[in-house]
Amino acid sequence: MSELREVPGPxxxxxxxxxxxELLYLLAVTDFKKTYFGTVLGYLWSFARPLMLFGxxxxxxxxxxxxxSEVPHYAVLxxxxxxxxxxFQEATSAAVSSIVSQESVVRKTxxxxxxxxxxxxxxxxxxxxxxxxxxxxxxxxxxxxxxxTWLLFPLVLxxxxxxxxxxxxxxxxxxxxxxxxxxxxxxxxxxxxxxTPILYPIEKVPETLREVIMINPLAPLFELARKWVIxxxxxGPAEAAGGxxxxxxxxxxxxxxxxxxxxxxxxxxxxxxxxx
Amino acid sequence: xxxxIEVRGIDKSFRVPExxxxxxxxxxxxxxxxxxxxxxxxxxxxxxxxxxxxxFGIVGRNGSGKxxxxxxxxxxxxxDAGRVRMAGRVAPFIExxxxxxxxxxxxxxxxxxxxxxxxxxxxxxxxxDAVLEFAELEEFVDLKLKNYSSGMMVRFAFAxxxxxxxxxxxxxxxxxxxxxxxxxxxxxxxxxKRRAGKTIVLVTHDMATVQSLCHRAMLxxxxxxxxxxxxxxxxxxxxxxxxxxxxDQGAQKAVPDFNVGVVRAGLCDESGASIENVEQGAPLIxxxxxxxxxxxxxxxxxxxxxxxxxxxxxxxxxxxxxxxASGRRLRLDGSIENRLMPGRYFLDCWIRxxxxxxxxxxxxxxxxxxxxxxxxxxxxxxxxxxDVRPVLEERTAR
Numbered sequence: 113m114s115e116l117r118e119v120p121g122p123x124x125x126x127x128x129x130x131x132x133x134e135l136l137y138l139l140a141v142t143d144f145k146k147t148y149f150g151t152v153l154g155y156l157w158s159f160a161r162p163l164m165l166f167g168x169x170x171x172x173x174x175x176x177x178x179x180x181s182e183v184p185h186y187a188v189l190x191x192x193x194x195x196x197x198x199x200f201q202e203a204t205s206a207a208v209s210s211i212v213s214q215e216s217v218v219r220k221t222x223x224x225x226x227x228x229x230x231x232x233x234x235x236x237x238x239x240x241x242x243x244x245x246x247x248x249x250x251x252x253x254x255x256x257x258x259x260x261t262w263l264l265f266p267l268v269l270x271x272x273x274x275x276x277x278x279x280x281x282x283x284x285x286x287x288x289x290x291x292x293x294x295x296x297x298x299x300x301x302x303x304x305x306x307x308t309p310i311l312y313p314i315e316k317v318p319e320t321l322r323e324v325i326m327i328n329p330l331a332p333l334f335e336l337a338r339k340w341v342i343x344x345x346x347x348g349p350a351e352a353a354g355g356x357x358x359x360x361x362x363x364x365x366x367x368x369x370x371x372x373x374x375x376x377x378x379x380x381x382x383x384x385x386x387x388x
Numbered sequence: 389x390x391x392x393i394e395v396r397g398i399d400k401s402f403r404v405p406e407x408x409x410x411x412x413x414x415x416x417x418x419x420x421x422x423x424x425x426x427x428x429x430x431x432x433x434x435x436x437x438x439x440x441x442x443x444f445g446i447v448g449r450n451g452s453g454k455x456x457x458x459x460x461x462x463x464x465x466x467x468d469a470g471r472v473r474m475a476g477r478v479a480p481f482i483e484x485x486x487x488x489x490x491x492x493x494x495x496x497x498x499x500x501x502x503x504x505x506x507x508x509x510x511x512x513x514x515x516x517d518a519v520l521e522f523a524e525l526e527e528f529v530d531l532k533l534k535n536y537s538s539g540m541m542v543r544f545a546f547a548x549x550x551x552x553x554x555x556x557x558x559x560x561x562x563x564x565x566x567x568x569x570x571x572x573x574x575x576x577x578x579x580x581k582r583r584a585g586k587t588i589v590l591v592t593h594d595m596a597t598v599q600s601l602c603h604r605a606m607l608x609x610x611x612x613x614x615x616x617x618x619x620x621x622x623x624x625x626x627x628x629x630x631x632x633x634x635x636d637q638g639a640q641k642a643v644p645d646f647n648v649g650v651v652r653a654g655l656c657d658e659s660g661a662s663i664e665n666v667e668q669g670a671p672l673i674x675x676x677x678x679x680x681x682x683x684x685x686x687x688x689x690x691x692x693x694x695x696x697x698x699x700x701x702x703x704x705x706x707x708x709x710x711x712x713a714s715g716r717r718l719r720l721d722g723s724i725e726n727r728l729m730p731g732r733y734f735l736d737c738w739i740r741x742x743x744x745x746x747x748x749x750x751x752x753x754x755x756x757x758x759x760x761x762x763x764x765x766x767x768x769x770x771x772x773x774x775d776v777r778p779v780l781e782e783r784t785a786r
Contacts, residue, residue, distance in 0.1 A: 116394055119472040121463050134503045142496045220487035221480065221504055222463035382466040385459075386402065 124226040124381040132224040139231035144238045158239050159246050162198050166191045173311060183313045185342050188247070188254045192342060193310040193334060195243040200276050200330070201301050203236035207280030208287050208294050215388050225381040229284040233277045251342070261340040268337045275329060275366060278373035285380040288387040309334050314352040326353035329366040389439035392556060392587050393461070397470035400431040400456055400611075430456045431611045434470070438604075441585040443578070445598040445605035445619055447626045453611040454591050455560055458482065461589070462558050476555025476587075479505060483560060485545045490534035494525060494544055497533055505552045515551055523547035543570055550577050557581065560591045571732070571757075595623040596754035620646065627752070645749030647687065647739045648678040651717060653755040668730055668762025668771075676720040676755055678739075684712040689720065690738040696731055701769050727770040728760045 125132050148155055170187055173180045180186035207229040217223045252258075287293040308330045309317070317325060325331050332349035339348040350356045403425040430453045438444045448454040459465040461472050462480035480486065487504070488497045498519055502512025520526045523543040533541060549557065578601055581588055592598060598605050598619045605622035607615040607629075615625050624646055654662050656675045666672060672693075680687075692703035702724075712718060720737070735758070739751045 116391065116473040116475045119461065119463055119474055119478075121460075121466045128506075131503065131506060134509060135500070138500055138503055138509065142492055142500070146491060214489060216485060217487040217489060219464065220482040220485050221501075223487065223504060385464050 120222070122222060122225065122382050122385060124378055125224050132227050135224065136227045136231050136234060139227060140234035140238065143231060143235040147235070155242065158242050162191070162195050162243055163246070165198075166194050169194070169311060179312055179316060183316075184345070185254060185256055186313075188250050188256060189313070189338060189342050190311070191250055192247050192337065193308075195240065195247055196272065196334065196337065197305060197308060197310050197330075198243070199236050199240040200272065200279075201305070202239065203233045203276045204279045204283060204297065205301060206232045206236070207284045208297050209284075210280075211284050211384060212288055212388060219385050219388055225384055226281070226377060229280040229377075230277060232284075233273065233280050236276075237273065256342055259340075259344060261344065264340045265337060268333050268340065271366075272330075272333055275333075275369060278370045281373040281377045282369070285377045285384070288384055289380075304328065304330065307331075309338075309352075313338075313346070315347050319354075322352065323354060323358070326358060327361045327365065329362040329369065332359060332362050389437065391437045392440045392475045393438035393444075393589070394473040395437070395457075395461070395470070396435050396472075398431050398434040398457065398460060398467045398472065399429075399469040400453070400460060400465065400467050402428045402430055402456075404428050429611050431460075431467075431608075434608070434613050436606060436613065436616055438587060438589060440475075440587055441582075442587055442603050443582050443601050444587070444589045445602035445622065446589065446591045446608060447593070447595070447598055447605055447622055448608040449626075449629060452608045454608045455482075457608065458558050458560050458589065458591050474556055477506065477552075478556045478558060479549050479552040479554035480558045481545065481549040481560060482558070485541070486548050488533050488541075488545065491532060493530050493532050494520070494536075495529045497544075498548060501548050502552075505554070519544070519547045519551045522550060539570070546570075546574065546577075550581075554586075556587045556589070558589050561593070595626060595752075598623050620649075645751055646681050647684055647741055647749060647751045648718075648753075649681050650753060650755065651677040651679050653677075653735075655756065655758055665759045665761055666726060668726070668728070668760055670726055672724040672726050672735075672758075674720050674722060674724070674735075676737075677717055678720075678753075679717045680712045680714050682714045684741045686710065686741070687712060688740040690740065691720070691724075692736045692738075693724065693728070694734045694736050695728075695769055696733070699769065701728065701733070726760065727772060729769055729771060730760050730762050732757065732759050 148157055151157055153160065169190055170180070173190070174186065180190065183189065210228050210232045211218060211225070214223070214228050218225065218228070283293055283297050307325055307328050309325065314322060314325070314331070314335055326349070332353070335347065335349040335352050339346045349359060353359050353362075404427075434457060446454045446457065456465060458480075459482060460467045461474070462478065462482060464480070464482065486501055488501070492500070495516060498516040499509065499512045502515050503509060505512075507515065516529075520529055523540075523546070525540060525544055525547075528536070528540065533544075536544065549559075578588070578590075582601065590597070590602065602619040604617060605619040606613060607622045607625050609629055614629075615622055653676045655664070655666060656673050657663050657670075658673070660675075662675065687708050689706045689708070690703060691706070693701045695701050706720075708718065735755045737753045737755050739753065741749055
C-alpha cells in the first residue's frame with residue numbers, strides 16, 4: 113500500500129530525474145531518426161548541408177574577398193567554425209517551437225517540460241558528432257598537426273552545449289506566449305553568425321569593432337577552439353579581446369544567459385500547458 | 389475509507405485576455421493599453437476524497453470546471469491554491485488521448501508513453517505488444533499516428549492507458565467516440581478495473597454511465613462543488629441543472645425526477661435466454677424490470693430506440709393505468725418489431741408521472757444497448773417492406 117503523496121504539479125523536471133533522462137534520450141533519438149526519415153540520402157544530409165555551405169563560403173572568401181588566403185588553414189577553420197555554429201543555430205532554431213510542436217504531450221501528460229528543448233539540443237549534438245568526424249578527416253587531410261591541446265576541445269564543446277541549451281530554454285519558454293520569438297530569433301541568429309569570428313579571423317577585425325565582437329559569449333569559445341585545435345599561433349580569446357580582464361564581459365553574459373534560462377524556464381514551465 | 393486521492397481547497401483561475409496582445413507589433417501599436425485580463429474562476433475551493441477501489445464520477449455542464457479539475461489532478465495544470473495528494477501510480481486519459489506525438493509511429497509513441505508512466509525503456513517495449521493486441525492495431529505499429537483514423541487513435545490511446553496498469557486512472561470523456569465494438573470494450577474494461585479494485589475517476593456527460601458504473605459521483609457547476617454522493621442523486625441534479633432556467637414557470641413543466649430504479653434490463657431470444665446481439669429482422673424481446681422508488685400515479689412510459697448518432701429511430705408511449713406503490717416492481721412486457729439496419733442501438737425509456745399541480749416528473753433512463761447484426765441491404769436507418777420494382781413500359785406510338 114502506498115502512501116498519499118503530494119501531486120507535484122507540472123514543472124520543468126517533474127517526475128524524477130531518471131525518468132527525465134530516459135525521456136530526454138528517447139525524444140532525442142526518435143527526433144534524430146525522424147529528421148532524415150524518408151530522405152534518400154538519409155544521414156548523409158547531415159554532412160551534406162554544412163559541406164555545401166562550406167563550399168560556397170570557401171569560394172567566396174578565398175576567390176572573391178581573399179580574406180582567407182593569408183590565414184593558415186583557412187579552409188579547415190571555416191568548415192570547423194561552420195559546423196560548430198551550425199550546431200548552435202540548428203538547436204536553438206528548432207527549440208523555439210519545440211514546446212508548441214509537442215503540444216499534445218504537454219497538454220495531456222505531466223511531461224517534464226525541460227526535456228523538450230533539451231532533447232532538441234541533444235539531437236543537434238548527435239549531428240554535431242557526425243559532422244566532427246568529417247571535420248577530423250579534413251583536419252588531417254589539410255595537414256593540421258595534431259597537438260595535445262586537441263584534448264582540451266571537449267571543454268569548449270561543453271561550454272558551447274551549455275550556452276546552446278540555455279538559449280534554447282529561453283526561446284522555447286517564451287514562444288508559447290510571444291509568437292514573435294520565432295522571427296526575432298531567426299534574425300538574432302543571423303546577427304550572431306556575423307558577430308562571431310566564423311568567416312573571418314578575429315585578428316583581421318579593426319580594434320574597436322573587435323572589442324564589440326568579443327563581448328559576444330560565443331566569440332571567445334570559437335577563438336579557443338581555433339587556437340587549441342587548428343592554429344596554436346592564433347591570438348586566442350584573451351589577446352583578441354585585449355587582455356584577460358576584457359573577457360569578463362562575455363563571461364558575465366554567459367553566466368547571465370544561463371541564470372536567465374533557469375529562472376525563466378522554471379517560472380514558465382508550470383503554466384505552459386495553459387498558454388498553448 | 390482508505391483514501392487514495394485527497395483534494396483540498398483547490399482554486400484555479402485562468403487569465404482570459406479581453407484583447408489579446410501576443411505580438412510585439414500589437415504591443416508597439418498600443419503601448420499604453422494595459423493587458424486587460426478577465427479572471428475566470430474555473431474552480432473554487434474544491435475538496436473531496438476518493439477511496440481505494442472507488443469508481444468516482446465527476447459530472448457537470450460544459451465549462452463547469454470539471455476537466456480543469458482533472459488536469460490539476462493529473463499535474464498538467466497548476467492549482468492557484470490547495471493541494472492534491474494521491475497514493476500510487478496515476479494514468480491520465482485526457483481529451484481522448486494520453487499525449488501522443490502525431491509525427492511518431494505507434495511503436496515510438498507507445499514506448500515513450502511507457503517511459504512517461506515510469507517504466508524503463510525495456511519494460512515499455514515489452515508492454516507494447518499487449519497494448520497493440522488490446523487495440524487490435526498490430527499491423528499498424530510502424531505507421532505514424534498522424535495517419536491513423538480518429539477511431540484507431542482513440543483505440544490506441546485507450547489501450548496504452550489500460551495497459552499502464554496504474555492504481556489510479558483519471559479519465560476524461562472516452563465513451564463518446566469509437567465504434568460499437570470499441571464502446572463495448574471500454575465498458576468491459578471499466579467493469580474489469582472496477583472488479584480489480586482500481587480507483588477510477590471519470591469525467592463524463594453520460595448520466596447512464598454514471599448511474600451504472602460509479603460508486604459515488606460529484607457535481608460541479610460554475611466551478612463550485614454542488615453535490616457529492618449517490619450517483620443517482622448527482623445525475624438527477626445534473627439533469628435539473630440542464631433543465632433549469634428554461635421554459636415559463638406557469639406552464640406544466642417537466643422536471644427530472646426519480647421514479648423508478650432499474651432491476652434488470654436486457655433482451656432475450658424466443659427461448660427466454662439473455663442476448664446482447666440481435667439478428668437483423670428478429671424481434672426485440674424485452675426483459676426489463678423496474679422498481680418504483682416512490683408512489684406513481686398512472687405512470688407513462690416513453691420507449692425509444694436510439695441509434696449510434698443519437699437519432700430516435702422509433703418510439704412509442706405506453707401508460708400503466710394503475711397506481712403503483714413505492715417498492716412495487718413492474719415489467720415492460722412484450723417485443724418490438726425489428727426493422728433496424730445493422731448497427732449499435734440504445735433503448736431509452738422516459739418514465740413520466742405526476743399531476744398538473746406538482747409538475748411532471750420525468751426520468752430518462754438508458755435501459756440497454758444492443759447490436760443488430762446481419763448483411764445490410766440498402767441504406768438508411770430502417771428496412772421497410774416494399775414491392776417497388778422497375779418494369780419496362782409498353783412502347784407507344786407517337
